[in-house]
Amino acid sequence: MKKEYCGLFGVYDHEEAARMTYFGLYAMQHRGQESAGIVTWDGDRIREQKGMGLVADVFNERHIGRELKGRIGMGHIRYSTTGASLLRNAQPFLIRHGDLRLAVAHNGNLVNTYELRCELEEQGSIFQTTMDTEVFVHLVIRNLNGNTIEEAIKLACKRLRGAYSMLIMANDKLIAVKDPNGFRPLAIGRLDDSYVFASETCAFDLIEAEYMRPLSPGEMVVIDGGRMSCDRICEPQPKKQCIFELIYFARPDSYVFGEVVYERRKEMGKVLAREAPVDADLVMPFPDSGNYAAVGYSQESGLPLELAMIRNHYVGRTFIQPTQGMRDFSVRVKLNPVRSMIQGKRIVIVEDSVVRGTTIRTRVKQLRALGAREIHMRVSCPPIKHPCYYGIDFSSKGELIAANHEVEDIARFLGLDSLHYLTIPGLLSSVSHKDDYCLACFDGNYPVKVEENAGKLSLEDSAAKPGIIKQFC
């Protein structure tokens, strides 16, 4: 599964604002490896540095220590795609309008972009990118007319539909906004006298900031002159948090939506053990995706946990081509099973998700070849049957194996003796507030209506650059 989220970080009134932002992004690198950007307010102007690649590659000491001056900073990381690189789409998105300098970092996906864009173009707007964020910025500017920037943002947000957690730097103010359903995470913390924002709290841990709380859905937090004020962009609406953060995306050491990710994953494994026990010799994950649910499954079932798939820690992005005879090489090079732990054994594999299934199929075949007696798989989420329009890329429905096939068919395709997906009720029993989550990818009930032309602009781009998957960031 592709990692499709983005990561946001902001800091207000810190001597080393750029450096803190750098490390905040660094801790959240798993949320986006395509591009990274940092902006700071130097008291007079916004300074920026953006580039393609990992945080450690995009920024150097000259950027952080000299050029990105100022006590207010914010940054953005974007997911990895295959295909052509698009620096043009890297964030934060920056514009100037008269004396106002505005930078926006956005996580999530709007579902009425096309409609808004057409409307704005009719009013003379010109677009240089295909990003949702550019549409939002035009809305803000058009609402500025006599309004404060805070009011303009609120008016602009009223026009948006979909998922957005945003950080906005407007000259010397730093503003955080979450959409009314709260699809995407965003937390606030303190670092001595400074305020900090981050998509995940692992960013706070690295810079030794203290986690305060998640933003509420529909909340707008403004930091201005060191004072924090909280406001709402709309009436309260039902929470529709993305449960995939808990299942898969977030780092297990983070708090997300107020939940401890590690514990939720372990709990999913425990429920799975109750829902679908097996008489087997051992439980094991394919590291690291199933690790924490496997711990839970083992503890609940009493079956021993084995870490019997060994990772090659030196697998990088490039190596020379294997020979044609070396089948499934790219899968095998990453993980190698411990032969003696497999041979003659009845094995339960715990995984956190199945998207296309091809990698799993190869691994199962390999275990069979080493003499595994039985192979059972337990998946710590329900079957993904519907695309996500709020920011996760399951690519397209055609590639979602569960959208088109029954569980028995999938088990047969994967070569398994048995296969069980966590049920929706089981999943909800693993989290603290079962009504607060969006389940659209499982049940197709989309909490926010999606415009007909959703993804049209993005798709156009992806057609232009073959190999790029949909860009919902």
Add this chain to the structure above:
Amino acid sequence: MKKEYCGLFGVYDHEEAARMTYFGLYAMQHRGQESAGIVTWDGDRIREQKGMGLVADVFNERHIGRELKGRIGMGHIRYSTTGASLLRNAQPFLIRHGDLRLAVAHNGNLVNTYELRCELEEQGSIFQTTMDTEVFVHLVIRNLNGNTIEEAIKLACKRLRGAYSMLIMANDKLIAVKDPNGFRPLAIGRLDDSYVFASETCAFDLIEAEYMRPLSPGEMVVIDGGRMSCDRICEPQPKKQCIFELIYFARPDSYVFGEVVYERRKEMGKVLAREAPVDADLVMPFPDSGNYAAVGYSQESGLPLELAMIRNHYVGRTFIQPTQGMRDFSVRVKLNPVRSMIQGKRIVIVEDSVVRGTTIRTRVKQLRALGAREIHMRVSCPPIKHPCYYGIDFSSKGELIAANHEVEDIARFLGLDSLHYLTIPGLLSSVSHKDDYCLACFDGNYPVKVEENAGKLSLEDSAAKPGIIKQFC
């Protein structure tokens, strides 16, 4: 002196449009080393690739052979600055508006940008860069309303004041425009059945295209479906071509404004020999800047030409620091005099221009140290006393040595036995049409009025990025 121009290249209806554009830019690399960009129209969309650095570094075979598909292409190179790199300002500038894809490559500098920008912001425009080009694009879009793109461009041009040679790709049309005074060069040629445009004809030579003619001032050439049509954006106005192209910037093998650069430079040297003869042993240039005027001076005066300053062909951008004792190292490392040609000799040095004079002063001191008996300098242009607002960066008036000092003072500062600058009449007698040139940097007569806030936006940026000089491209 900094090289401050840009270079434009365009090709219409060629199987290898991107490749031809690449080589066109490659041949004109002397016109801009900061960034390079190429766009193509693939029949459906504009494709782009831009980057910081030289043409050979920005593009690879994947870009040219695979990604930049299509039969229409255009490109842009931008001059080199010191300091922070600004990919944001690389051209061609690209926007989308409804079904229209518009790319603009611009050479020159407008003098009413600030005023236009304020007006557009009041109408809701948002600016992401400080480039003149972005202002022009907004004007085009606002004039589209029911008009054809050609009409919209003409209406937009009517609002512009200053210097601009532009190439515009508007979906499948390629349009070339020159401002009413024709400050900057732009030529049209043929390559088999294709039309090509370039700032200098050396680009045509490399791809074996045939030079047809320069665009006329105020001319708009539209290539559409393989047919070329010519139009005017305004009534004819007096030509005010930049004579610095002939003196300094253009490659000597190019035609510029219909002139053969090599011959004009040689002619300037000949006039110089008549204006200011010397009783000396030899004539020599500091290669390569004075080479061609020195040839002319030698031929007219009968004094032998010597190539007695030897270039180190391996001087690159980086080397380790010399010791403090190695004074003037960066000047000396590039050129080393042949000692025996200097000792006891009376030398005439021919140079094409003097801006700050510090490098020349160092070289003169070095020649004295080697025992030169007399050193006379002949400069193949008049003293530069005024800043250029139309696209050349003489930095600021403060740095123009001739703006603040008499010739005798300069001679004394440089350590010369005599110094003569080509007179304005002498210069004009060296070119074919003496009334067709802008002489503002010599005499301060600005043919197009400059707004009070000229350079304000650019200056703001340059303050933000210390070390960047004014950006007039």
Add this chain to the structure above:
Amino acid sequence: MKKEYCGLFGVYDHEEAARMTYFGLYAMQHRGQESAGIVTWDGDRIREQKGMGLVADVFNERHIGRELKGRIGMGHIRYSTTGASLLRNAQPFLIRHGDLRLAVAHNGNLVNTYELRCELEEQGSIFQTTMDTEVFVHLVIRNLNGNTIEEAIKLACKRLRGAYSMLIMANDKLIAVKDPNGFRPLAIGRLDDSYVFASETCAFDLIEAEYMRPLSPGEMVVIDGGRMSCDRICEPQPKKQCIFELIYFARPDSYVFGEVVYERRKEMGKVLAREAPVDADLVMPFPDSGNYAAVGYSQESGLPLELAMIRNHYVGRTFIQPTQGMRDFSVRVKLNPVRSMIQGKRIVIVEDSVVRGTTIRTRVKQLRALGAREIHMRVSCPPIKHPCYYGIDFSSKGELIAANHEVEDIARFLGLDSLHYLTIPGLLSSVSHKDDYCLACFDGNYPVKVEENAGKLSLEDSAAKPGIIKQFC
């Protein structure tokens, strides 16, 4: 602890000899990250490619697919050091003598190099490196006189004292030798009709070769014209295999000395649980070093295993400097604890070794700060009290915390509630053949006498290049 071994790989009579060697080294990258080299015999000559860095960085498709021609190949990887890079010392070591081309790849450390070298210098030998291998090669050549290469190698080996597993390419022969005590691993396998050699069997797994057996101590295997013959370089002596391969160095999915590394590590954890049980809430490793012993400890003790230290998968070699206030940053950035799993808990940490203890101390302090109630550590090897002269770098005795301190002192230094090291008998009960291992680092009984000047040459070099630790590869 530094990783100090090297890795060897060889293949005889394979169409893609260089490619197989590349992947063999790639699988064993954990055995050496400083440099990598591959040589092949092209039927006429030895071809070579060596470089500093990881296998994936040193070789490209041109090297593997074109330049390293031939059906016989062998390669070497060397451990990582800090400080200056020494391509000069990269292996395989290659010489020519008349028509003989000789390449040697060596894992281990001799203890009479200085003496041999002085003797050879008196006979006119010249040394270009400080490697043991160069000494060996001189001995081989001096013994060639009328002898076959196999005899010359045997005669040379009789002069060596210490640890050596070697692969030798002598024109079209490939020869593997293990020292009489068998300190270092080396295994033989088959890949279709080809013979393969590797330090660890994980190399065989990646290329889908079949593991046959380890070389015996004192054995010499010669592959010549496709035929394998086995010989001995001396009378049988007691096995003295390096137990640290099992404790720490080898990949857990490898067979080493005929043992399954994964199972031995788990067994050490089980013995540890019996030797030193604790009343606690959970067992956890600091990944990945203590992972497998922790699995064993958990299974034997019944305490739940938690994977509560989360790794940042994107920590690379470089990042910008943290602020001075961010203490212990380099330790913290790699692993972050899951707060809720630590707070109020009684924790057993299982580690595989303690060298200087400073990193562990930092981690323990961090767990205390998060509210751990009790922290107990169980180490799956006995205290390391003596330096190793046979190829492992524990740096120097001064840095071995256990060499100078009692266990209680160490526990206090590390901030632990209790600390237990696996006993020597406990360790031996974890392996299959308890008499076959060298225990010198634990008990100081060196099975092969070490010359007085041992390390003298290496030390000289390390003085010359500050920051390089002793080189025993």
Add this chain to the structure above:
Amino acid sequence: MKKEYCGLFGVYDHEEAARMTYFGLYAMQHRGQESAGIVTWDGDRIREQKGMGLVADVFNERHIGRELKGRIGMGHIRYSTTGASLLRNAQPFLIRHGDLRLAVAHNGNLVNTYELRCELEEQGSIFQTTMDTEVFVHLVIRNLNGNTIEEAIKLACKRLRGAYSMLIMANDKLIAVKDPNGFRPLAIGRLDDSYVFASETCAFDLIEAEYMRPLSPGEMVVIDGGRMSCDRICEPQPKKQCIFELIYFARPDSYVFGEVVYERRKEMGKVLAREAPVDADLVMPFPDSGNYAAVGYSQESGLPLELAMIRNHYVGRTFIQPTQGMRDFSVRVKLNPVRSMIQGKRIVIVEDSVVRGTTIRTRVKQLRALGAREIHMRVSCPPIKHPCYYGIDFSSKGELIAANHEVEDIARFLGLDSLHYLTIPGLLSSVSHKDDYCLACFDGNYPVKVEENAGKLSLEDSAAKPGIIKQFC
């Protein structure tokens, strides 16, 4: 023509020995672009840094400012080859023998290497490279036996036949040696209280050292403790200096063999004008190879000198592939003629040498296409008919066009109206001491007998690495 020499530089007792060496090599980069190396004596040990590529790429401030400590330094640059890179063959060559550390940098080619090597191998020597230098070092060590290093070097030199200028660092001594015929240049100079050595005096100019004199053939200069002593390695023999240094290789601003290169080249052009006058419109070089002879030809003949071939200053090593239709692209991209200076003109081209002639042929064709009326070529050296065994690579006799063809045939092949090569007497009349030069490449009279197997070792290597031409450095 390939540039086949090497460059040597040494400095004794200077606070910034490595830095001075760096700049000395930097100034002589034209003598070798394949690899560069610097060694220093730090009072205790020799430190070294070598690498493939240009001086500016191989060394950084850390190398020069920190690692290459010491007051004695020397360096070497090696010519560029196509094909695989051979760091193994980079110099200075460095060995240790007991307490002696010996580094040798060599320019030239021995002609009895094979014989010496066989003899040394019989005595037990082992060779790790194919360099002449390694043979020399073995000879030195074998002659050390009770002798001083100076005596050992003299004894070793007595065994050598061929061309060698060498710098030798033997612990804290710096020794320079030139072969008895003085084939290759080497000069001595002073830099304040330090002694310096360099192949060409342009190296002295850059570091502001003072040129003293060239070493005499057969001279050995020893710098020890700041004192210089001069000795001879043999009885005086006739000077056989390489006249190609004056014709082609050396920088025109250098003194070589006591001659001013610039003046000798101009003189060759003058003689050429007397030997073969033409009734023409202009003289021009193909820059920069024929520049200085063209100046002489113009001055002697009275024909105007034009610099009508314009160089693209941004042509680097890489650009994307042209289309198939763009014939002779790689030749055309470097130089573009000024069309109006060619059309209808009778042109004399002055070149310094013709090797294969293919590039010249392309350029002549291009000039014809632009309408040149007549094209005459004057070459400032006699026809090269024989290979050089003393250090210049004219590749092989097969590629020397003049070895196999009459002048009229060559003229026809090149497409010229007339062609004249400078005669041997004409060439000798251009230099100061006509009896002091080796003319073997013109007349086949080899002053030092060449062994039958000359080049055998090198050829073997070049077979092994396809694309590498013979290595005579």
